[in-house]
Amino acid sequence: MKRQVLIGKNLSLGYGSGNQKKVVLSDLDFNLLSGQMTCLLGPNGVGKSTLIKAIMGKMEPFSGSIELFGSAPSTYDRDALSKKLSVVLSEPIFPAQMTVEQLVALGRTPYLNWSGRLSDEDKNVVNRSLEATKLEYLRKERLGELSDGQRQKAMIARALAQDCPVMVLDEPTSHLDLVNRYEVMQLLQDIAKTHQKAVLVVTHDLDIAIETSQQLWILNCGSPLISGTPEDLILRGEINHLLPSDKYFFDSKRGKVVMHYQKTKIEIEGPDELVYWVEKALIKSGKPFPKDSIRISTNPFRIFCQDKEFTRISELIEIL
Amino acid sequence: MKSNRTAFLFLVCLLFLGMIFLLNLSLGSVEIGFSEVFWGLITDHWEKASYREIVLNFRLPKALVAILVGIGLSLSGLQMQTFFRNPLAGPYVLGISSGAGFGVAVLLLAGSALGFTVGAISPWSTAFAGVFGAGGILLLVSAVAWRVRDSMTLLIVGVMFGATVSALISVMSYFSQAESLKLYTIWSLGSLGGLGWNQVLILAVLVLFGTLPVIASTRSFNALLLGESYAESMGINSMKLRWLVILSTGILAGGITAFCGPIAFVGIAVPHLARLLWKSPDHRILFPGSAVVGAGLLLLCDTISQLPGSAQTLPINAVTSLVGAPVVIGLVIKRNFSKEF
Numbered sequence: 318m319k320r321q322v323l324i325g326k327n328l329s330l331g332y333g334s335g336n337q338k339k340v341v342l343s344d345l346d347f348n349l350l351s352g353q354m355t356c357l358l359g360p361n362g363v364g365k366s367t368l369i370k371a372i373m374g375k376m377e378p379f380s381g382s383i384e385l386f387g388s389a390p391s392t393y394d395r396d397a398l399s400k401k402l403s404v405v406l407s408e409p410i411f412p413a414q415m416t417v418e419q420l421v422a423l424g425r426t427p428y429l430n431w432s433g434r435l436s437d438e439d440k441n442v443v444n445r446s447l448e449a450t451k452l453e454y455l456r457k458e459r460l461g462e463l464s465d466g467q468r469q470k471a472m473i474a475r476a477l478a479q480d481c482p483v484m485v486l487d488e489p490t491s492h493l494d495l496v497n498r499y500e501v502m503q504l505l506q507d508i509a510k511t512h513q514k515a516v517l518v519v520t521h522d523l524d525i526a527i528e529t530s531q532q533l534w535i536l537n538c539g540s541p542l543i544s545g546t547p548e549d550l551i552l553r554g555e556i557n558h559l560l561p562s563d564k565y566f567f568d569s570k571r572g573k574v575v576m577h578y579q580k581t582k583i584e585i586e587g588p589d590e591l592v593y594w595v596e597k598a599l600i601k602s603g604k605p606f607p608k609d610s611i612r613i614s615t616n617p618f619r620i621f622c623q624d625k626e627f628t629r630i631s632e633l634i635e636i637l
Numbered sequence: 638m639k640s641n642r643t644a645f646l647f648l649v650c651l652l653f654l655g656m657i658f659l660l661n662l663s664l665g666s667v668e669i670g671f672s673e674v675f676w677g678l679i680t681d682h683w684e685k686a687s688y689r690e691i692v693l694n695f696r697l698p699k700a701l702v703a704i705l706v707g708i709g710l711s712l713s714g715l716q717m718q719t720f721f722r723n724p725l726a727g728p729y730v731l732g733i734s735s736g737a738g739f740g741v742a743v744l745l746l747a748g749s750a751l752g753f754t755v756g757a758i759s760p761w762s763t764a765f766a767g768v769f770g771a772g773g774i775l776l777l778v779s780a781v782a783w784r785v786r787d788s789m790t791l792l793i794v795g796v797m798f799g800a801t802v803s804a805l806i807s808v809m810s811y812f813s814q815a816e817s818l819k820l821y822t823i824w825s826l827g828s829l830g831g832l833g834w835n836q837v838l839i840l841a842v843l844v845l846f847g848t849l850p851v852i853a854s855t856r857s858f859n860a861l862l863l864g865e866s867y868a869e870s871m872g873i874n875s876m877k878l879r880w881l882v883i884l885s886t887g888i889l890a891g892g893i894t895a896f897c898g899p900i901a902f903v904g905i906a907v908p909h910l911a912r913l914l915w916k917s918p919d920h921r922i923l924f925p926g927s928a929v930v931g932a933g934l935l936l937l938c939d940t941i942s943q944l945p946g947s948a949q950t951l952p953i954n955a956v957t958s959l960v961g962a963p964v965v966i967g968l969v970i971k972r973n974f975s976k977e978f
Binding site: 373396398399400402403404406411414419420424427431432433434479 | 853854855856859860862863864866867869870871872873874912916917918919920921
């Protein structure tokens with residue numbers, strides 16, 4: 318049974334006070350569940366960071382309520398909150414001399430006395446976090462010598478060592494390459510499942526979020542927060558709320574965002590997946606379309622057009 | 638293996654500190670043998686009665702002051718660097734030395750500038766003037782610390798306070814008599830000597846009280862390495878820590894400057910040396926490490942300052958910079974440590 322750990326009801330957030338109030342987010346309703354990864358998506362400036370701030374207890378709602386395990390995050394004292402909620406922030410501050418192990422051990426801070434001495438139990442937790450993130454082999458490496466992906470995983474390991482039921486990550490994949498994006502998200506999803514944590518990830522990678530998360534929250538200017546499993550949102554077309562202009566739409570067949578373009582008048586014969594790419598290349602080139610029809614053959618890959626044979630699309634485009 | 642290296646380094650540094658300590662006691666206008674000092678201190682049996690007088694009442698207090706000042710300034714510098722996350726921060730960035738200087742300047746210069754005379758100038762009176770000056774600037778900084786959330790803003794305001802107060806001192810120097818100006822200039826060059834046992838005791842108490850709050854928040858300083866937001870997410874009260882830092886630095890840097898004048902360089906350089914030696918950002922290692930290195934470095938500088946001709950001594954403030962700056966420049970260029978901070 319999945320547990321509701323963070324509940325927002327009619328939540329309105331913003332900055333300023335009195336007459337100068339500037340509402341950023343209004344009437345949000347949400348439910349963060351344990352044991353699964355939830356991805357928060359939305360365009361830049363829509364107020365994702367504001368929502369994160371409210372979850373971290375750094376701001377009071379204008380109206381409505383936000384409850385972490387039954388009480389507002391801003392009413393928790395720092396100690397108690399640091400045992401409920403761990404974060405990975407988007408600000409990049411890394412002491413280059415620190416080793417991965419030392420970084421992960423910092424996650425134990427809420428449980429330590431003034432001297433910061435780790436007990437055997439703390440050391441065990443650190444080891445388990447390193448294991449869960451598959452970072453044991455980097456244990457003694459210094460942060461300054463790691464790649465961005467490794468460093469981000471180390472930050473996740475630190476948050477894991479803090480041993481909180483809720484983890485919030487603000488754009489953890491933003492500086493990473495494609496493979497590392499998948500790996501980090503997969504790791505977070507594993508953590509959510511195996512450790513029964515509620516993981517909330519702010520991200521801009523729609524396709525990876527669809528691939529890896531069990532729940533999407535879509536924030537858009539002026540509309541309520543839409544939440545649901547990625548598949549539901551796709552089938553009901555709600556995912557298109559992420560794409561404010563009509564220029565783009567979510568192609569549910571291919572699972573990605575594509576541009577609207579005029580249907581071409583050219584006829585292309587051949588296997589579907591090849592036709593797609595040839596058509597795309599022709600449209601992108603901006604050149605006039607060939608008058609004759611185009612035929613594509615596989616094994617070997619050839620394009621036939623205007624009585625000529627091409628081995629690459631670029632060759633065809635060149636003669637147009 | 639790593640903890641072995643840490644312990645070994647501590648041992649080496651402590652041995653070095655002991656050696657420098659004995660060397661420091663044996664050198665001076667009257668040269669007293671190394672072993673003579675060693676056995677004299679242990680058995681209280683001296684070859685000449687004058688040796689006992691020289692060592693116990695002149696050189697020993699001075700050496701102890703060097704150790705206390707080295708510890709105090711280094712710890713104060715380390716906490717400032719971590720708190721402001723700025724490798725150039727030091728004990729004086731909040732304007733404390735300028736504040737103390739202002740107090741002393743009022744005592745030494747304002748009299749001649751405004752045409753009244755102050756009573757006899759003693760280590761006590763300059764110390765009081767320094768404490769008042771440093772305390773005043775600390776109150777101003779605290780007033781700002783109440784209002785601003787961002788520690789960088791606090792840093793800038795501290796530096797600006799320092800600049801303002803220095804300007805006031807310049808104005809006073811411009812209008813004051815040559816003799817009092819010289820007194821002030823000598824004070825501003827720093828001096829570890831000239832303090833009696835009473836003053837050494839007070840300095841020791843100040844350093845102890847200034848150090849305790851820092852040691853007690855080792856955990857918070859470690860968490861602060863990741864920045865204020867992360868520290869707060871791990872349950873650290875950064876506002877409380879800010880007050881501890883202001884209080885501790887006020888006591889350490891303020892007290893030391895009041896008794897010994899401004900001593901440049903140690904506070905900024907020693908934490909970097911400790912980081913390079915122990916290759917760790919962990920304050921459980923860096924606090925004791927900086928303390929040992931700081932004490933050793935200042936003793937070394939004091940020893941060097943009495944070497945030339947052996948009868949005269951160089952101003953300690955000049956020696957610390959002359960000795961230390963090349964060392965740090967060399968290390969920075971070789972290790973590129975601005976990235977390793």
